[in-house]
Amino acid sequence: MRRYTTVRIAIFSMILQSALSLVSFASFVRAYRHASASLYAAYPVAQRWLWLIALLWSLVTLISGLALLRGRGWGRVSYACAACLALLAYFIVAPWPLALCAVPVAEATTAVLFSRAGTHYLRDDAARHNAASGWRARFATLCFVLSSTLLYLTHLTMCTTAGWIVRVLPGWPAWTTLIASTVLIAVGALLSQKGSRVWRSGVALMVFVVVDAFALLGYLPYAPALARYLGPAYRPYDMLWGVAIALTSIIGALALTMLQMSRVPRPRAPLTMPDYL
Known part of the structure; x- marks a missing residue:
């Protein structure tokens, strides 16, 4: 039975990275909740938009990764669309070095998900069910x-x-x-x-x-x-x-x-x- 190692690594990485990002954001908000207003005002508007974009992208990535684990094809479409929108927003809002560093992550993950192996993985119910039984x-x-x-x-x-x-x-x-x-x-x-x-x-x-x-x-x-x-x-x-x-x-x-x-x-x-x- 085919294992789809590269596809699984990409999906697991999506889930882990996005989940840790959301936990990190939540812990930051909780730690500075008493001084949130002054801390929020200390950052420029572009930085606040950058936080919002990263938060939304992490949320969509987590949902997409969980959907892909269940063999839902819309998971890779939602990730690719969110990645394109996030990268576009990054290049508008963030300095170019920060925006440029996000490109390899989105491109590598999207390439794996839309590869031939990624398509076969979504169609192979036996491989997914056997891995988690x-x-x-x-x-x-x-x-x-x-x-x-x-x-x-x-x-x-x-x-x-x-x-x-x-x-x-x-x-x-x-x-x-x-x-x-x-x-x-x-x-x-x-x-x-x-x-x-x-x-x-x-x-x-x-x-x-x-x-x-x-x-x-x-x-x-x-x-x-x-x-x-x-x-x-x-x-x-x-x-x-x-x-x-x-x-x-x-x-x-x-x-x-x-x-x-x-x-x-x-x-x-x-x-x-x-x-x-």
């Missing part, structure tokens, strides 16, 4: 989701020395959440079917790599060397770029190796010899 498979999926999420939050917090984990767990040691992420992915692998353990673990790691790479791309315009192109309303953002790129590359290489190891060979068509009799 049974309580063990569902619990394993939950472990993989939590592992990718925890790994992403930990990595981003390590590289930026800020974020959700620092606010919730001040003084947290990074190795504890890294161990927790490793344990979760191991539990998910053990609960998966015997022939799919390495593959599902590789998918979970690759989802982290994709989401993390897109997040790093979003931080790129705020690097000290590029922040001056954003205008006076924006400030540079310090990040341990060497650590971020190195760790993402290592995990990406590991995930790619696992996916290659678990690749299911396609059956070859039987040879037909000419009949000379």
Whole structure:
């Protein structure tokens, strides 16, 4: 049975990235709810529109990703339309480096969803139902989701020395959440079917790599060397770029190796010899 690995990674990345964006926005609003009026007034109008565009795009992306998991073809259409409108609005409202960084995310995801594999995935009900059947498979999926999420939050917090984990767990040691992420992915692998353990673990790691790479791309315009192109309303953002790129590359290489190891060979068509009799 075909696994549609690339399509699944794209859909899972859509869901995880948009969900984390919405949670981050909600936590920001909750943290500064008492000073929301003064904080809102401190930002220019263009920045407020930028927040609204990003919020709406994340919401549509989450809905589209969940629809695609259920095999709804309108999910990729809604994502593509929202991406086009969001990019157009970004280039109108935001500085060009910020708008430009959003292009690879939208183009790569749209290309995968509208590829031949994406079309076949939407038509293959058996592959989708088989991947999520049974309580063990569902619990394993939950472990993989939590592992990718925890790994992403930990990595981003390590590289930026800020974020959700620092606010919730001040003084947290990074190795504890890294161990927790490793344990979760191991539990998910053990609960998966015997022939799919390495593959599902590789998918979970690759989802982290994709989401993390897109997040790093979003931080790129705020690097000290590029922040001056954003205008006076924006400030540079310090990040341990060497650590971020190195760790993402290592995990990406590991995930790619696992996916290659678990690749299911396609059956070859039987040879037909000419009949000379």
